[in-house]
Amino acid sequence: MRQPRDLNATSAATLGLLHRLRSATAGELARAAESDISPFWGITRSQIFRELPLLAGRGLVGAGDTGPRGSVPYHLTDAGREAFATWLVGVxxxxxxxxxxxxxxxxxxxxxxxxLEVLLGGHREAHEARLAQLEAERVAMLEAGETYRLVTCEYGIRYEKMVLAWIEDLPKLLTS
Amino acid sequence: MRQPRDLNATSAATLGLLHRLRSATAGELARAAESDISPFWGITRSQIFRELPLLAGRGLVGAGDTGPRGSVPYHLTDAGREAFATWLVGVxxxxxxxxxxxxxxxxxxxxxxxxLEVLLGGHREAHEARLAQLEAERVAMLEAGETYRLVTCEYGIRYEKMVLAWIEDLPKLLTS
DNA sequence: TGGTACATGTAACATGTTACATGATTAG
DNA sequence: CTAATCATGTAACATGTTACATGTACCA
Known part of the structure; x- marks a missing residue:
């Protein structure tokens, strides 16, 4: 079995979510990934299903007793917590x-x-929709007092606004 | 042989670069990719070496006579030009x-x-370096009259400035 | 009770990354 | 001439995506 020294972001995200949930099956992790980190990092269900046994093989997570439908709950080990902490502040x-x-x-x-206009129009709509969604999320984060998630939200909002302004300015920039 | 209907961005980028160069070997394309599109789309040499025979199999590019060191020059076919144009304005x-x-x-x-400070510091440096590089490129694009590359440059510059401002504001945002 | 929707898990495939083998070019 | 460097090309591997097989719950 291969033993890479460092985690990649996807493995780390899996560990981080597991950290939050204390114990979770692949499906629960996938749902958490969707709700918690999908705005800035995508992981698919399939990846999580593949990750967990590999992480278990490296001793970073442990498997509990098989539950309904053969689903297996995993939990972080001490080594897993350490690996996650190392990744978090790594280069x-x-x-x-x-x-x-x-x-x-x-x-x-x-x-x-x-x-060009058509292309930009489609993107403008998509970015406007994302902006609206992020602003709604920001309100929710504020109320929940989730400061770290709040700043990631803020990042997304600024990004979307930047893109929209750029799209707006594009015709002028092209002719200057 | 599989025949996917649409191009993915990486194949399309290969075709687009080939379009520009009229005829090029894998190595030449890789260098063009590095200089022309690396700020917003990464392709590795290996990918290009893999792509070209596949594109040839789909009739989108044609191979010329083998040159020095066994390098093969490729050129766009009419079908390739059409596929590229379709991708360009696609969904x-x-x-x-x-x-x-x-x-x-x-x-x-x-x-x-x-x-957090350490993490942010490292990123700030990286983004400042990229910003400086992009601003230099913008000047070059302006002088060369490359309007389309100019606006992609502009995008990068705005993006980097946005990130830097966000990093700057982070401590305040976290405590509010 | 039939069937629709959903959830778990697997497998095949597509794409991206890394390391290497080989031969040419060039500097000393 | 030899060693270092560089370019081409290949192969192995890691990661991401898609489609499917299976079983369970829900509901008309």
């Missing part, structure tokens, strides 16, 4: 940006102005 | 955000204030 990975819209616009030489 | 994919810093801060319950 930040350089993120490779990945913006399909920008990729397309970088090839903008190949489309006419009306095509 | 935008919903992007899954992927921000490791936010993931960590979302688990901020687990670290002390000084650990």
């Amino acid at each position: 930040p990975q350089v993120q490779q940006p990945r913006e399909e819209l920008l990729l397309r616009i970088g090839f903008g030489e190949h489309f006419g102005p009306d095509e | 935008p994919q919903v992007q899954q955000p992927r921000e490791e810093l936010l993931l960590r801060i979302g688990f901020g319950e687990h670290f002390g204030p000084d650990e």
Whole structure:
């Protein structure tokens, strides 16, 4: 069995969620991932199902007794808690940006102005929707006193506003 | 041989770069990817080496005569040009955000204030460096009259400024 | 009681990353 | 001439995505 020294973000997120829930099955973790971290990190159910046995093999989580439908509850071990804490303050990975819209616009030489408009219109809608959702979440976080989740919300809001402003300014920028 | 109907962004980027270069080997494409699109879309050399024969199998690119060191020059076919144009204005994919810093801060319950400072400090430096680089690029794009690349640059600059401001405001946001 | 919806879990596949083998070029 | 460097290409692996098989609960 391979034993990589460091956690990747996906493994770490799994441990972090498990930390929060104390004990959880793969399905419960998947739901927690969706509600808690999906705005800034995506994990699929399948990944979690695959992760848990691997983490167990590395001694970072332990499996409890099989429950209904063969579902297995997992919990953090001391080693898992330690690995998570180490990851949390570790050297930040350089993120490779990945913006399909920008990729397309970088090839903008190949489309006419009306095509650009259509493309931008679709994105504007999507970003407006996300902005609205994040602002609603921010209110909820404020009320719940969840300061750390609040600032991640704030980040999302600022990001969406930045994108919307950029989309707004694009025609002007292109002709200047 | 599998024949997916639509291109993914990575295949499309390969075609787009090939479009620009008219004819290129895998290595040349990799260098173009690095210089032209790396700020908003990462592709590795290995991916390009893998992509090209697949694209050729789908009839989107054609291979020329083997050159020095067994390198093969590829060029777009008419079908490839068409596939690229279709992708360019196609339905935008919903992007899954992927921000490791936010993931960590979302688990901020687990670290002390000084650990947060260290984490933020590292990121601030990285973002300042990127900002400086992008601003230099913007000047170059302006001089070259590359309007589309200019606006992608502008996006990057606004993004970096947004992140830096957010990092700056974080302590205040956390205590409010 | 039939059937619709949902949840668990698996497997196949697509994409991204890393490490290496090989041959050419170049600097000393 | 030799060693270091660099470029091409390959292969193994890690991660992410999609589709499916199965079983359970709910509800008309």
